[in-house]
Amino acid sequence: MSKAKRLWGIPAVFLLLAAQALAQSTPDELAQKRAEQAQPRVAVAFDPPKFDKYVGYYQLGPKAIFTLSRDGGSQLYLLGREGGAPRRLTTSNAIDTEPAFSPDGRSIYFVSDRGGGPQIYRIPVNGGNVERVTFGGSYNISPAISPDGRTLAYISRQGSAFRLYTLDLAGNGQPQALTDTSDDESPSFAPNGKLIIYASRAAGRDVLMTTTLDGKIKARLVSTSADVREPVWGPYGR
Amino acid sequence: MKKMMHVGLTALLMPLTAAFVLVGCSSVPLDDKSNVPVETRNTTGIGTGAGANTGGAGQSGVTPVDLTKGGANNSLGKVVYFDFDSYVLKDEYRPLVDSFAKTLTADRKKKVVVEGHTDERGGREYNLALGQKRAETVTKALALLGAADSQIEAVSFGKERPAAQGSDETAWAKNRRAELVYR
Numbered sequence: 001m002s003k004a005k006r007l008w009g010i011p012a013v014f015l016l017l018a019a020q021a022l023a024q025s026t027p028d029e030l031a032q033k034r035a036e037q038a039q040p041r042v043a044v045a046f047d048p049p050k051f052d053k054y055v056g057y058y059q060l061g062p063k064a065i066f067t068l069s070r071d072g073g074s075q076l077y078l079l080g081r082e083g084g085a086p087r088r089l090t091t092s093n094a095i096d097t098e099p100a101f102s103p104d105g106r107s108i109y110f111v112s113d114r115g116g117g118p119q120i121y122r123i124p125v126n127g128g129n130v131e132r133v134t135f136g137g138s139y140n141i142s143p144a145i146s147p148d149g150r151t152l153a154y155i156s157r158q159g160s161a162f163r164l165y166t167l168d169l170a171g172n173g174q175p176q177a178l179t180d181t182s183d184d185e186s187p188s189f190a191p192n193g194k195l196i197i198y199a200s201r202a203a204g205r206d207v208l209m210t211t212t213l214d215g216k217i218k219a220r221l222v223s224t225s226a227d228v229r230e231p232v233w234g235p236y237g238r
Numbered sequence: 239m240k241k242m243m244h245v246g247l248t249a250l251l252m253p254l255t256a257a258f259v260l261v262g263c264s265s266v267p268l269d270d271k272s273n274v275p276v277e278t279r280n281t282t283g284i285g286t287g288a289g290a291n292t293g294g295a296g297q298s299g300v301t302p303v304d305l306t307k308g309g310a311n312n313s314l315g316k317v318v319y320f321d322f323d324s325y326v327l328k329d330e331y332r333p334l335v336d337s338f339a340k341t342l343t344a345d346r347k348k349k350v351v352v353e354g355h356t357d358e359r360g361g362r363e364y365n366l367a368l369g370q371k372r373a374e375t376v377t378k379a380l381a382l383l384g385a386a387d388s389q390i391e392a393v394s395f396g397k398e399r400p401a402a403q404g405s406d407e408t409a410w411a412k413n414r415r416a417e418l419v420y421r
């Protein structure tokens with residue numbers, strides 16, 4: 001459902017949302033809307049400068065989900081497309097960050113250190129019980145959910161290495177390492193669910209990689225001495 | 239059909255993505271990653287939880303000081319160092335925090351910004367949150383010691399502004415820090 005975006009955190013007081021709920025559209029209408037809506041607008045202005053130190057990683061779905069540090073630590077907040085006041089979703093004394101909508105929009109996966117180290121948890125979008133999702137390893141971050149909702153991709157620390165892993169959410173499968181590299185970051189599923197794009201390092205250079213879900217076929221898309229980070233698959237894989 | 243509803247939204251966010259990256263991450267390549275062969279990582283960093291990496295090298299700026307002198311911030315340094323993935327304030331930094339608290343309680347016009355940082359390992363977003371926690375650990379201690387909320391502010395830079403270059407424990411220990419800056 002939602003082709004969600006993750007954007008990098010900024011030490012800023014504005015969260016810019018190119019909002020406008022889009023009704024069902026033909027490709028022509030879409031192109032027109034794109035042109036019309038090329039200008040970002042401020043959906044909500046947070047309280048400067050004391051409370052909202054940073055607006056973290058966020059993702060758009062039926063609502064916007066993002067991290068704010070206004071109440072101490074880092075907590076998740078929800079905002080409808082209409083703007084208004086962000087609603088606090090998590091209330092822990094721990095770090096809660098890196099929220100990601102499930103494809104059905106009903107729950108939010110996020111990273112929390114409420115259990116000691118960072119692990120991936122899930123909470124219903126309307127609040128409620130928080131469930132822990134990852135158990136293997138002491139450091140699991142950056143959740144991404146496959147379009148069919150069945151597979152969780154994430155980064156797990158193994159010794160000194162940070163590797164791309166998947167976990168079957170439907171069954172009781174074991175975590176699967178998809179790589180043997182040591183600096184994997186930021187997984188994102190292709191719209192067809194068959195590939196994962198992620199950032200990594202190879203021979204001292206930043207690379208963008210894709211891999212099949214079984215980890216058997218990998219491709220290097222970009223290799224550069226400049227920074228490459230936070231890849232996100234575009235709609236329809238374009 | 240549901241798919242269609244969201245394509246436009248996503249597409250129009252693409253230019254925004256670029257804008258955010260520019261604002262949030264800075265378009266300047268971070269030199270911590272440009273020239274450093276990452277595979278040279280020192281194995282002393284492996285598998286350690288909080289408490290194992292005390293990072294001696296990072297504490298060189300801290301020397302024992304006679305607190306009775308007062309206003310001894312300079313000799314105490316202005317940086318608090320942390321263990322990997324930890325935001326626990328170590329006892330050895332209490333004198334430093336005490337010293338800042340004394341200055342703040344003596345002069346209510348003074349303000350301190352506490353900047354939290356992390357080492358390069360792990361996710362950027364999680365490290366941003368971790369840096370925030372480190373900064374707040376210090377501001378909370380300052381508040382307990384009498385500083386007013388209006389005098390203290392916690393901000394996080396995550397892993398984006400390392401104090402030391404390199405991908406070994408020596409550099410990491412220097413980068414896991416909270417810096418106290420008078421404003």
